[in-house]
Amino acid sequence: MKLAYADQHAPTVDLIQSFSLEMTAKDIESLTDAAPLIPAGTPISVTYLPGEEMPARVAAAQAVKNLGFVPVPHISARRVLSRDDLQQFLAMLDEHVGIERAFVIAGDPASPMGPYEDALAIIRDGLLPAVGVRKVGISGYPEGHPDIDKPKLAKAMHDKIAALSDQGLEAEIMTQFAFDADAILVWLERIRQEGVTIPVRVGVPGPASVKKLVRFAARCGVGASAKVMLKYGTSITKLLSTAGPEKLIEELADRIDPSVHGDVLLHFYPFGAFVDTAQFIANHYGTAKA
Ligand SMILES: NC(=O)C1=CN([C@@H]2O[C@H](COP(=O)(O)OP(=O)(O)OC[C@H]3O[C@@H](n4cnc5c(N)ncnc54)[C@H](O)[C@@H]3O)[C@@H](O)[C@H]2O)C=CC1
Numbered sequence: 001m002k003l004a005y006a007d008q009h010a011p012t013v014d015l016i017q018s019f020s021l022e023m024t025a026k027d028i029e030s031l032t033d034a035a036p037l038i039p040a041g042t043p044i045s046v047t048y049l050p051g052e053e054m055p056a057r058v059a060a061a062q063a064v065k066n067l068g069f070v071p072v073p074h075i076s077a078r079r080v081l082s083r084d085d086l087q088q089f090l091a092m093l094d095e096h097v098g099i100e101r102a103f104v105i106a107g108d109p110a111s112p113m114g115p116y117e118d119a120l121a122i123i124r125d126g127l128l129p130a131v132g133v134r135k136v137g138i139s140g141y142p143e144g145h146p147d148i149d150k151p152k153l154a155k156a157m158h159d160k161i162a163a164l165s166d167q168g169l170e171a172e173i174m175t176q177f178a179f180d181a182d183a184i185l186v187w188l189e190r191i192r193q194e195g196v197t198i199p200v201r202v203g204v205p206g207p208a209s210v211k212k213l214v215r216f217a218a219r220c221g222v223g224a225s226a227k228v229m230l231k232y233g234t235s236i237t238k239l240l241s242t243a244g245p246e247k248l249i250e251e252l253a254d255r256i257d258p259s260v261h262g263d264v265l266l267h268f269y270p271f272g273a274f275v276d277t278a279q280f281i282a283n284h285y286g287t288a289k290a
């Protein structure tokens with residue numbers, strides 16, 4: 001599938017082809033409204049946030065599937081209360097949805113709420129292929145992680161890729177969102193030098209008020225300094241103004257060299273503004289026909 005890239009600047013790679021999106025369990029109505037704007041077959045992640053019930057997450061994945069998209073349920077290892085709970089969640093997804101993809105992440109709790117310490121523990125448990133999962137997303141941190149040092153992140157990435165490969169599963173990286181093209185490009189180059197060849201979906205924010213961007217950045221441990229936000233195309237003094245990722249995407253499209261940065265796609269984080277994000281993508285990059 002190729003999407004038309006409507007910008008004047010011809011990208012060196014077709015960065016926007018087959019982008020992915022993210023929703024929460026609360027976004028089913030927005031997903032339904034936005035569906036005509038989104039190409040069939042688009043992967044749509046369903047987050048695993050605290051305070052959501054399992055059936056709501058399953059219903060969201062079901063809506064994704066029914067509307068013609070590919071559900072990518074998230075599993076937050078440290079938030080899983082027991083192996084039974086995880087098995088139940090996966091069985092519900094299998095029965096009511098039918099999933100071929102999932103995304104595994106440790107999660108923010110400082111210590112595990114159940115038996116799974118990290119994403120690797122979920123993968124190693126082997127429950128995913130048993131319910132038909134064939135492709136698994138893992139994290140990536142273009143700007144590093146505030147609480148996990150670089151060697152630990154690199155080791156975790158390699159261990160997860162190896163464990164997925166051992167089970168015959170495909171792997172891809174979906175990164176934490178970032179505002180800084182330089183940081184993203186340097187990180188991509190580094191992981192490729194370290195031998196990571198799997199596709200990377202670079203996480204970018206959807207259009208949002210500067211206030212919301214700064215709030216989410218603080219909450220997620222992402223840099224949003226005055227300097228970085230200026231490069232992104234806005235100013236942190238204009239808290240109520242809206243900023244989209246168009247400059248960041250244009251810069252990435254101009255500068256990504258597949259021989260250096262590998263296979264790179266985009267993943268949009270709407271932060272609650274799902275319809276606005278789908279509209280933004282359709283407006284800027286062409287309505288998406290397979
Ligand atoms: N990228 C994203 O979209 C999201 C990221 N997160 C963040 O991801 C972090 C790590 O997840 P993964 O990259 O899947 O790690 P991971 O499961 O691959 O673990 C890597 C290493 O970091 C340690 N670790 C994991 N979570 C930690 C935490 N909260 N505090 C301190 N050490 C931790 C693990 O024990 C392991 O040694 C979470 O802590 C959270 O901050 C959470 C939700 C979404």
Ligand SMILES: Nc1nc(=O)c2c([nH]1)NC[C@@H]1CN(c3ccc(C(=O)N[C@@H](CCC(=O)O)C(=O)O)cc3)CN21
Nearest residue numbers: 024026027047049108176177212219220221269271272
């Ligand atoms: N470290 C870390 N922890 C996370 O939980 C996290 C990340 N990183 N990176 C990005 C994703 C995206 N995440 C989220 C978290 C919350 C909403 C959410 O609650 N949205 C609200 C409205 C948004 C608002 O607060 O204005 C909603 O109702 O959907 C969405 C995405 C969580 N994520």
